[in-house]
Amino acid sequence: MLEKTLIIIKPSGVQREIVGEVITRFERKGLRIAGLKMATLTDKILDEHYAHLADKPFFPRIKQSMTASPVIILCVEGVEAVAVVRAMVGVTNGRNADAGTIRGDFSMSNQENIIHASDSVENAQIEIKRFFIDSEIFDYQKVNISFINNNDELN
Numbered sequence: 001m002l003e004k005t006l007i008i009i010k011p012s013g014v015q016r017e018i019v020g021e022v023i024t025r026f027e028r029k030g031l032r033i034a035g036l037k038m039a040t041l042t043d044k045i046l047d048e049h050y051a052h053l054a055d056k057p058f059f060p061r062i063k064q065s066m067t068a069s070p071v072i073i074l075c076v077e078g079v080e081a082v083a084v085v086r087a088m089v090g091v092t093n094g095r096n097a098d099a100g101t102i103r104g105d106f107s108m109s110n111q112e113n114i115i116h117a118s119d120s121v122e123n124a125q126i127e128i129k130r131f132f133i134d135s136e137i138f139d140y141q142k143v144n145i146s147f148i149n150n151n152d153e154l155n
Contacts (some may be wrong), residue, residue, distance in 0.1 A: 002154060003081040004034055005118045006127040009072035011065060012112035019072050022102055026076055035075035035088075035128075041066050049130060053126065057110070067113055073131050074146045079153045082121050089117045110139060118133035 007021055007026070027033065041049075046063050053059050078084060090097030094107025094114070107113045118124035128137070142148070 002067040002077055002079060003121055003124065004075055004077045004125040004128055005081045005085050005121075006116075006131060006132075007074040007076060007085060007118075008116040009074070010114060011071060012109070012115060013106070013114040014069050014071060016106070016114075018106055018114070022106075023072075023074070025102065026085070029078075029084065029088065031076040031078040031081060031084065032140075032142050033074060034077045034139070035073075035132050037073050037132075037136065038070045038071050039073055039131075042148070043067075045130065050125070052082070055066060055069050075132055075137055079149050082118055082124050085117045086119065089115050 009022055013019060014020055023033075023036075027060070043063065043082055047054065050059065050062055053062060076085065076114060088102060090101025090103035093110040094103040094112075095109070097104035097107065097113075099105065102115055103113050118127050145154070
C-alpha cells in the first residue's frame with residue numbers, strides 16, 4: 001500500500017554536504033519525492049516535534065543541534081514507505097548502524113546522526129502536516145512506476 005513519510009536531513013547532513021547523496025538513495029530505491037524544502041527550525045516546532053523528549057536532560061542539546069543550520073525536509077511516497085525509509089536510515093546511533101544504511105555510512109554519533117525519519121504511519125501523517133502545508137505536497141505519477149512496483153502492490 002502506498003504511504004507517505006517524513007524525512008528531515010538534519011544540520012549534521014547539511015553541514016557535511018551530503019544532502020544530494022542522501023536524497024539520491026531514496027530516489028534510487030524508487031520512492032517518489034512528494035515534497036521538498038529547506039527551512040530553519042524554530043523552538044516552537046522543535047518543542048512540538050520532540051515533545052516526547054522534552055523532559056530528558058539531553059533535550060537542550062537536541063534543540064541546539066537542530067537549529068545549528070537549516071535542514072532539508074522531504075515527504076516521500078512509496079509502497080510501505082515508512083518501513084522502507086526506516087530500514088534505509090538505520091538505528092539511531094550511527095556507531096551501531098549497519099553499513100549500507102544512511103547512518104551506518106555517514107554517522108559516528110547518536111545525536112549528530114544525519115537524518116530523522118517518521119517511525120510509524122500515524123506519526124508520518126502528523127509530522128507531514130507539521131512541516132508542510134497542503135499545497136507543498138505534490139501528487140504526480142512517476143513514469144517508471146511499473147518498473148518499481150507491480151500494479152498489485154500499489155492498491
